[in-house]
Amino acid sequence: MTAATTLPQFPWLSLLIGLPLAGALLCLLHRRSRQECRWLALATTLATLAICIGLFVACRHGDGPWLLREDAAWIPRFGIRYTLGLDGLSLLLTLLTAGLHVVAVLLAWPEQRRLPQFLALLLVLESGLMGVFLAVDLVLFYLFWEVMLLPMLFLIGIWGGENRRRAAVRFFLYTLAGSLAMLVAMIALYLLHGAQSGSYSFALADLLQTRLPLTQEYLLFGGFMLAFAIKAPLVPFHTWQPDALSEAPANGAVDVTGLLLKTGIYGMIRFAFPLFPNATRDALPLLAALALVGLFHAAWSAYRQDDVKRILAYSSISHLGLVLLGLAAWNTTAWQGSVLLMVTHGIVTGALFAVVAMLRSRTGTRNLNELGGLWGAAPQLSACFLFFALASLGLPGLANFAGEILVLLGTFRSQPLWALLALPGLVFTAAYLLRLVQGTLWGPAPAARAAIPDLTVREWLVLLPLIVLTVWLGLAPAPLLAPLAAVGGLP
Amino acid sequence: MTMLDLLALAPVLVLVMGASTLLMVGAWHHEPRPLIAGGIAVALVAAATAGMTPPGGAEIAGLFSSAPFARYFAILWALTAALILMLSLRYAGERAFAAGEYVALILFSAAGMALLSGATSLVGLFLSLESFTLALYILVSFHRNSDIGAEAGLKYLVLGAVATGFMAFGIALIYAASGTFHLPEALAGLQTGGQLRPWGLLGWGLLLVALGFKISLVPFHLWTPDVYQGAPAPVTALLATGSKGAVGAALVMVLGSAAGAWQELVPLLWLLALATMLVGSLCALPQENLKRLLAYSSLVHMGYLLTALLPGSPEGYGAVVFYLTVYAVASLGAFGVLTSLSDPRGEPQDLAAWRGLGYRYPLRALVLTACLLSLAGMPLTGGFIGKFALFSAAIKGGFTGLAVIAIFASLISFAYYLRVVMVLYSSDDPRELHSGTPLEHAVLLVCVTAVLLTGLYPGPLLDLTAALVP
Amino acid sequence: MIVPFAHVLIFAAILFVMGLGCVLARRNLIMILIGVEIMLNAAAVALVGGSAHWRQVDGQVFVVFLMAMTSAEVAISLAMVVYLRRRRGTLEADKFDGLRG
C-alpha cells in the first residue's frame, strides 16, 4: 500500500466495498424491524460517505498516479490479483456514489414493500459500484462490473413499474451482452500479453505494457468499447436505458441507476483508452460522431416523451453525449470538464429523479398530460424541480454549466467543428426541459387533483445538500478538479 | 490382483460392499430412515477412504487408474451420493421407496461413476459405464406410482440399451483394428495406417455416439428432458451430476491419454459442441418446466466442456475438471431445492408454481438463485471462474470462434436462468409447498457455500484440479 | 484362421446393422430389445474375431464380461416390460409420449 500523506495504514478501499455489504447483511438479518433497517442503512451510507470525504481530504494532494493502493494475491493460477487503486478520478466517483446512496436511502424511507430487502439491495449496489470504481485488476473489475447488475436487476424487477420484468431482464441481458464481449477481449489481451512477456497477469499496470498489432488492438478495443458503450449508453445501444430508468422504483433506486451509466464512461477512461492508445487515437472521430448523434438523438427523443422519467432518462443519454465528446476531444480542459460534468450530472439528474419521485408519490402519475399547475399546490417542491431542471439545462452558475463549458472550451480548442456541432444542443436541451417544466409546474392544475402536501423535512434533508452542491460546484469546482491533474494515461 | 490393487480399489469396494450389505438388510428391514442413514455413512466412509488411502501407482488390472485424478472423482461422486441420499431421506420416505434397493442402487452407481472417472482401458470404460447405467435404469423409474417415471424409465432404457450396443460394437471394432483395449495404444492405432484403420475409425465413431448419448450431445440428446422430468428429483440430480460428470471425466482420461492422436476428431467435436450449445440454449429458452429447462441447459454445459477439451491442453483439462466440480455442486443445489420443495403430492416442476417463492421460502430461493447464477456464470460464483477457465483455455488453444459461440450461449443462458429467478421473486402471493427439513437445508447450505467459495476463493481448487490432470 | 479377418468384421457389421434395423423398424418394446441383443452379439462376434486375429485372450475375456452385462440388462429390461405392461397395458414404445417438448 502506497499510503498517502496523513492517513493511518488501513485497507480503506476494501472498507469502502465491505462496509455497505456488511450493512446489507445486517439489514437482511434485521428484516423484522423496518425502522431499525432504515437507520442501519442510513448509518452505513453515511459512514461510507464519511470515509470517502475523509479520503478526499487526506489524499487529494498525493503524488504519483495512485493516491491509495491495495494489493493481494487472489487467483495466482490466472495471474488475477485483488488490486484496488484510488486516484483522482475514482476519488470523485466514489464520492458521488457514496453521496447518492445517502440520498437513495433517505428517499427509500417511505417505501412500503419489503423495505429491508430493498435497502439491502441498495447497499449491495453501492458496494458493487465502489468495486467498479476502485478495481484495477481487470478480472476484479469485471467481477464488480457484473455483480452490480444483480441488485439493479432485482430493484427494477421487483419494485419497478408496470413493465418491470421486461425492463429488468432487458437491461440485464443488454448490458451483459456487452460485458461478455469485454470478457472475450480481456482474455485475449491477457493471453497476448502472456505470450509476449511470458508472465500471465490481469493487472492493469502489466497489461498497459502490451504492444499489439493495430488490427488486434482494434478488435480488442472494440470488445471493451462495446461493453462501455452499452452501459454509457451510446446511441444506438441506448434503448434499454429509458426503459430501465422509467421502470426503476422511484423511491431511491432510480437516482442510483444514474450511477450505472457513469461506469461506462469510467471504464473507457480507466481501461479502454489507456490499454489501446493507438486504436483510441484512431477511434476518436468515431466516438465524437457517436457522442454528437447521442446528444441530439436523445435530446430530440426526450422532446417527444410524455413520461417524466423517460424524459430524464433521455436527458441522461444526451448529457453523456457531451461527456463523451469531451473525452473524444482529447485535451486536458475538455477531459476534466467531462469528468466534472459526469459528477455534476449525477448530482443534478439524481436530484431530478428524486424530485420526480416526490412528485409521483403525491400525484400518482408521471404523465405530463396529467400533471400541471404544481406551483400553486406545492411551491417548495416546484421550486426545487425548477432549480434542478435549470441546472440540468446548463444555467451558468449551477453545476452542469461548469462541466459543459469546460468541455466545449476544450473541444473547440482541438476540434472546433465538433464543438460547433454540439452547441445547438443547448437549445434542444432547453426545449425538452422547458417542456417538462411547462407540463408539470405551469398551466392550470388538473381538476381532479386533491390537495398536495409540500416538501417534508425528510425531503428537504434530501434536497438541500444537493442544492448546496449544485451551487457550489457551479461556482467553485476547482477543488474538485485538482486531484484529476495527476491521473495518468490521459491528455 | 495384489493387495496393493485392493487398497487402490478401497473406496469403490467400500461403496459396493456397503451397498450389498444394505441391500440385504433392506430385505428384512423396511424402515427407510436407518437404511438411508446407513447409505449416507457408507458414502461418507468411501469418500474418506478415497481421501486417506495413498494413490496407487500402477493401473488396477490394466483397467482403472488409481491416480489422484481418479481419487478426486471418487471423493466427488461419493460425496454427491451422500448428499443425494440426504436429500432423499424425506423424499423416499414419503413415496414409500424400497429403501434398501434405493440406497444400494445409488451407492452402486456412485461406485460405477468413480470407476468410470478412472477408466484407462476400453474394457474398464465399458464395464463401469454399464454398471451405473444399469443402476440408473432402475432408479429412473423407481417411483412406482408415477406414470411419467415409468415412461422416463422406458425411454432411458431403450436408448441406453441401443447406446450400449453402439458402444460394445465400437469397442469391438477398435479392438479388432488395434489389438488392444488400453486407451493410449488404441488411440495411437487411430493414427497409424494399415488395412484395419477404417474399422478403427468406425469403432471410434460408434464409441463417440455412445458417449454422446451419455453426455447428451446433439443429436443424441432427445431423451434428456424427458428422463430428467420423469425421474424422481434426487435421481435427476444424480443423472445431472454424476452420470454426466463421470463421462466428462472419462473423456478427459480418454482424450488426455494420447494427446494429438485424435486430431482428426477435432472438427467433428467442434461441430457437435456448436450444435449442442445452440440447440440446448434455444430449447431452454421457452421452457416452463424447471427440470426440462435444466435438462436442456445441461446440454449447453456439456458444450462448454467440449469447447475446452478441444485444444487438448492441460489448461483445458484442468478447467474441465474444475468446471465439472462446480457444475455438479450447482446442479445438486438446484435439484436439491426442487427435492426439498416436493411433498407427497408431487414435485413443483412448473415455473408457475414458483411464483413469489422467494418471499415464502427465502433461504431456498436464495440457494436456487445462487446455483442458477452459478450455472449461468455470474461472477462471485464458481460458475464464473469455471467458465473463465474453460473459455480462456479454449481461446488460448486457438478455438476463439467456438469460445465466442459458447459465450453467446451463456448470454442466452442468462436469459432462461434469470427467468426462473424473476419468477421466484415476482408475485406477492406464493403457493404453499413443503417447508423442508433441517437436513435438506443443511445440504443446500453446503451446496451454496461451495458455489460461493469456489467463486470467491477458487485458487486452491484450481491448483488442485490443474495438478490432477494427466 | 480359416476365414479372413475382414470377412468376420463384415459379418459382424451386417449383424449389427440388422440389429439396428430391428430397433428402428419395430415399435414393440420386446422387439426393440431383441434388436439390441443382436447388436451386442455382433460386438461379441467382432471381439472374438479380433481376439483370434491378434492372438490374444483379451477379446474373449471381454466377451464374457459382455455376456454378463447383457444378462443383467435383459433382466432389467424384462422387469421393465412386465412393469410397463401391467401399468399401461401396452408395449408399443411410441404410446409412451406423455413427456415431450
Added chain:
Amino acid sequence: MNQTLLFLIPLLPLACAVANMLFGMRLPRLFAETLAVCGVAASFLLTVLFWSYADGDGTRAVLGTWLAAGEATIPFALQFDALSAPMTLMVTGVATLIHLYAVGYMHEEEDYARFFGLLNLFVFAMLAIVLADNLLVLFLGWEGVGLCSYGLIGFWYQKTGNARAGTKAFLVTRVGDVFLAAALLWLFALTGTLSIGAINAQAAGFAPAVLTGLTVLLLLGACGKSAQLPLMTWLADAMAGPTPVSALIHAATMVTAGVYLLCRLFPLVSLSPAGMAAIAVVGAVTALYAATCALAQREIKRVLAYSTMSQVGYMFLAVGAGSVAGAMAHLLTHAFFKAALFMAAGCIIHLAGDENDILRMGGLARRGPRQLFLVFLAGALCLAGAPLTGGFFSKDAILLAAYTQGTPLFLLLWGAGLLTALLTALYTFRLVYLVFAGEPRGYSHLHDLPQLMRWPLWPLALLGLLGGLLNLPALVGGGEWLRHRLGALAGREIAATHGTEWALAGLATGLVLLGWGAARWRYARFRGEWDNPGSRFLLHGWGADAAVDLLVVRPFTAIAGLCALGIDRALVDATLDGLARQTTACGERLRRLTSGHVSTYLAGFIWGFLIILGWFLLALVR
C-alpha cells in the same frame, strides 16, 4: 476603499433575491417589499459612491477563480469603467424606480415573494452582464436575465399561454445564446483567455475573415436578447408578463444587452467592415419592420413592445455606423422614456380594469388623472422624436452617424431610418389619440391608482425629456458629455458640417410633424380600425410566428418524433424484440423435435451416427 467592494453592486440584489425566494413568504409583506427595493436602491447608491472608480481606464476587481482546468482559468472579475458605469447607474436607477412602482402594481398579488425575488435576481444578472470583465461572467448574466425573463413572463402561470410565452422567449433567446457561446469558444481558442480587455487588445491580430465570423456570431447572439431580426418573435409575446417586468426587462435593460455587448466588444467588432455593415443592416431592417408592425397593433403593450424592438434597431444601426456614443445615448434615453411609457401603460390598463385593447379605450385625457396623461405624453414625444426631447437628440445622432458613413449602403439604411422615424411618429400618436382622445369606448368606470404607481413615473419622464443633455451635440452648444466620458470607447468620430446637421435635424422635425399630422387626421376622432389583409399582416408581425412554426417548430417536432418513435421504437426496439422473438421461435421449433416418441429419439441417434460416419469417410478419403 477596497475594489472588491465593487462586487457589492451586483451581489446586494442577489442576496435580496435569495432571501426573498427562500423566506419571502414567511416574512411580513412590507418587509419583503422593502428588502427588494432596498437591495436595488443600495446598489444604485453604491454605484454613485464608486463613480470615481470608473475614471480613466476604470477599475478591475477579482473575487476568485471560477473555473480552472487545463489551460482554462476563468476568474470572477468585474470591470467598472466609463462604459459600464453609466450603464450600471441607469440599470440600478431605473430598476429602483420600477421596483417602487411594482410594489404598488403588485399589491394584490399573493405570490409577491417569487415576483420580487425574480426581479431582484434579474437586476443581479443584468449587472453581471454590464460589469463583467470576462465573457463567461457576461454569459452568466446573459443566461441569468433570460431565466428571469422566462420566470417573469410566465409569472401568472395558471394561464398556459403566459407560461408558453415565457418558454418561447427563453428558447428564442437561447438560439441567440448559442451563437454567443460559439463566439466565446472561438475567442478562447484564439486568445486562450476570455477577458474582454485582453480580447479587445488582441483583436487587431486576427485575420479579417475571423473577425467577420466573430462579429456575425456576436451579432446573432445580440439579436437573440435584443429581439432583432431574425430572432425577434418572442418580444411581443413577452408582454404577457406583469407590466413592471415589461418596463424593466423588455424595455429598459435586458433587450439592450445585445447593444451593450456589441459596444463592449466594439474594438473587435469595428475591425470588420462587413460585420459592421451587417450590424447596421440588421438594426435598420428591424427598426423598419417593428415600426410597421407597431402601426397595426391593438394591445397597448404590444405597440410598445414593437416600438422597443424598433428603437433597439436604431441602436444597432448606431453601432454599425461606428457610433458607440450614439448607441449608448439612445440606449440610456430610451430606457428612461420607454420605462415611463410602460409604467404609464400599466397605469392605464389598471385604470381601465385590465383592459389591454386600445380600440376599447379612449377619453382618458379628460377622464383619467391629468399627471398620467402628461407623463405618457412626455414619453410619447420622446419616442416619436419630437424636437428637443431626449429621443430627438439621440435618434438624430444615430441618423447622422449613418448618413456620414457615406457609402450607398449606409445611405440606404439612413433612408430606412428616416422612414422609421416617420412611422414611429405615426404609431406613437396613433396610440396617444386612441388612448386619450375622444370618448371612452370599452370601460365603464375607472379604478383607483395606488400612490406608488404614480410618482415613480415622473423622474423617468423627466429624464427622458432631458435625456438630450447627456450627449448634447456641439451644434446646439452641448458638450457631448457622454462621448467624452467614454473616451476611447466612444467609437468613430462623427464629422459633419453644421449645415448637414441642421438639415438633418430639420428633416427629422418635419417627419415627426408629418407623422403627427397623419395620426391626428386618422385618429383624432375614433372611426374604427382598419381590418384588411394588410393590417392583419402587420398585426401578426408579418406572419413571422407562422413562418417560424412552419419552418422550425414543425420540422423539429417531426424530427423529434422520428427519433423517439421512428428510430428508437420502430427501428432499434423492434429489431431487438424481433431478435428475441425469433430466438424464442427457434427454440419452440427445436423443442418440437423432442416429440416424446422413442422412435424419433432413435432416429436422432441414427442421424447423428450417419453424420459421424460421413465425417470419417471423408477423413478416410483424405
